[in-house]
Amino acid sequence: MNALLEIGVEHLPARFMAPALKQLKTLAADLLAEKRISYTSVETFGTYRRLVTVIEGLAEKSADVQKEVKGPPAKLLKDADGNFTPQSAGFAQKNGLKPERLTVVETEKGPFIYAKVKIKGEKTAKLLPEIFTRLVTGLEFAKNMVWEESGLRYGRPIRSLIGLYGDKVIKFSVAGVKSDRSTYPLSSFGRKPIKVAHADKAYYAELLRNQPQPVLALPEDRKEALIKTVSNEAAVRGYLADLDENLIEETVWFTEHPVAVGGDFELKFLTLPKELVTTVLKKQIKIFPVVNKEGGLQPYFIAVRDGISVNQSEVSEGFKKVMSARLSDAVFFFENDKKDGLSKFHEKLKNVQFLEGLGSMYEKAQRTQKLAAYLCEKLGKTQLKETVDFAASHAYDDLASHVVYEFPELQGYMGGCYAELEGHKDAATAMKEFYYPLTSSSELPSDEAGQIVSLAGKIDTLVGNFLIGQIPTGSEDPFALRRQAFGAVRIMLEKGMKVSLKELVDTASSLYPAGTQDKGLAQLQGFLFQRLALVLEQRGHNARVLDAVSNWYEMPLPQIEALVSALETVKTGEEFAAVLESAKRVCNLLKKAGDVNENVDEKLFELPAEKALYDKIQEVDASLGCRVHTAADKEAYLNILKTYGAFKEVLENFFKDVMVNADDEAVKNNRLALLARVRRYLTQTVADITKL
């Protein structure tokens, strides 16, 4: 049989919905497992006014279960006369058994008395009131409230409950609301109950869909209807709707039956930057913009109503009025900003604090500019110097603008618009995309100047935060430092910037005034390591291989990736396994020996195998030189790693012929020194192969 629970609530915030339905599903599965009731499926769905759970194929009874209850130690089973002791008899009685049925089981702590108890299953119908009650009360929302005297905390008030098992009502109550079989129409259509006859998902969805004012109970149905109605409304005007994913998702969760209502707005608003207009439309009024095939904004909008399509022209007029007022505000801010211009904003940054104790945003811009200039030089992009200079020093200006004050999400973009208007077209894109990537997988700044400036800004922010000890912990990362570090690493890797993280961090921190507090800059290296591992993982690498790259911090990022790729290829080879074996042996030997220097004296060699190993080391050291940090690509690293192979034989011979712990102290120390050289080579020079 099936069961259905509907929690009728006052309008839940859209953002609560997806997590709530997910929780409900897990909660239902957990409760059914706890009660040992078998079932075929649990599904959750609904709208912001009704949270529904349907459980299909419920067993009529919960399963019987054998339970073994541990009792007193076995020696208390019977007394000297062979009678059950008061302890064992009492234990048996407590568990509803005759003492004769007790058993003795060997445990780690010796033999104990056990009672094998059979717990009989109960009727599902009897268990459902508790299951339903706990399903309702077990839900947690991002923010909770109280509305009636029982003091239950919930996302929004509960106003009705349906509990059905087959076609029977399961009686229970929560927060003063009693369960029955009634659901209710769209919010603006009164409270005349709609009776749900039995527990079935398709039937329930159909029942609501067939109301005079239909409700689409399934989110996927609403999404389909929404996209269709909005697209049609745009098509009528010969254009396309800008089907923003976030807005679609939000709209699905704040309507029960989306219906589009289109309208137009005054042409004059199209002189505003596109993102400014679409932000007002999407974020402030939650309506869809309309574009042509090329993505150009059109003076139309599409609003979404809940469930009804009467009186469309008056409703459209209403939306138009609101939009016109909001866009007029935007025009006002934008015009004022244009009057002020970047230079005035730039001055204002002197009064905007960057971080407690770390000066103003004006100073931050100066540092970013210097760091970006350093990068330009370093990367051989001197032709970009002027563009980078301008973009970096004005990257934060728009934080002092009216528009960004009103619409913080337009930071960067607006600065770029103002730069464009002031004739700095070359720097505009870099400024617009200064905060890119906005998510872990979204686009990077599209031009080279932008990549350099964006990277400089992020590194300065990271260094500043770590200097004052503002370091992300657990889920706490209010300044999105993880995202910024991730973005910085992505820019360096994906754009092949030949610069190391150490060099960047050292340069960035040297730009802070002498005597600046330092409460945790040392932790930045480890923090960056974790981001680097994640980025490599995102790019298809085995992030654990990075552990073996001993010099990662000093290596340019593209080289790290090339080396990681090479290590991934090499580490599966047979030859490599043999070297690894020897390497581990070297390390263990040296570990036991304690402090060992690397001063090898050829004169103390007694056996050819010593000399052979020494020659090999000298040879590879000379041939590698400084190539390790600068090898061009994976192929080059593969060539370097081939040298490991050369060690296979000499090392094997060494261990076969040479007794490291010789009686002569000088000979022994010399052999240890030789091995220390080998260890450095195998665990430091290129990579630590013992960590692979």
Next chain:
Amino acid sequence: MKYGMNFQDMISALNHYWTKQGCILVQPYDLEKGAGTYNPETFFGSLTKKPVNRAYVEPCRRPADGRYGENPNRLGKYYQYQVIMKPAPANIQEIYLNSLKAIGLDPKQHDVRWIEDDWQSPTLGASGVGWEIWLDGMEITQFTYFQNMAGYALNPITVEITYGLERIAMYCQKVDNVFDLRWNDTITYRDVRHEEERQFSHYYFEETDPERLRRYIQECEEECLKLCKKGLYLPAYDDTMKLSQYFNMLEARGAISVSDRTNNITKIRNLAKACAKAYVESVEKKEEQEAAK
């Protein structure tokens, strides 16, 4: 063509509607305040176990929002229609929707949206959970289940419904300028209020004396704390309201720094808490005395 109800008829209709729902009509409180929530009926009304059902028009002053009567949408003083019901009836959403019908807005003809909006007032130490209600995209009402007042967690819960009267009237009468609203058939909002807007904007932005306002603030604070100690929470609360108004005036004058602002907000909250405490203690005392009888 004449659209919608006259401004004063809308108020009468709301009065009539909410009286039928069991609210008593109280009159506006005769002190300046920034929002209807400041009215002692709401502030003290939400704090105890006794049922409270009130409806009233509340003039609200927001000195910084004044535009000399020159902006068609902004006013330094406007009217809120405020309803509070404690405990909140289970069908309060439906009751509210029907009130829209009473002023000529049929929810079946328009788009009524309930958008998450959790209200809080740092000065009153108050917060609530609820929505702003949009009619065809326009915010017309704030609907809040109070959770805390002056730092006290509330139970039973009060629901507060606040209508923005001018906005609703502009929508119904289809006018784009608030001063064009018909107050009755012959008198407009301009006739009644324009000169007041002009003069008060002038006053708040140019003529107030910051030194004098700071002095008043200090006097109000001292007086309020003194009165609280004597259990005279009502006059003490008057001083809290006055202080809050002087603070808003300082802000409109641009005479408040960031740290100044935070300090003053804390000051007002502490006074509001002191008044609430004096009130709650006096109620408890009364209950004890009655129980003793």
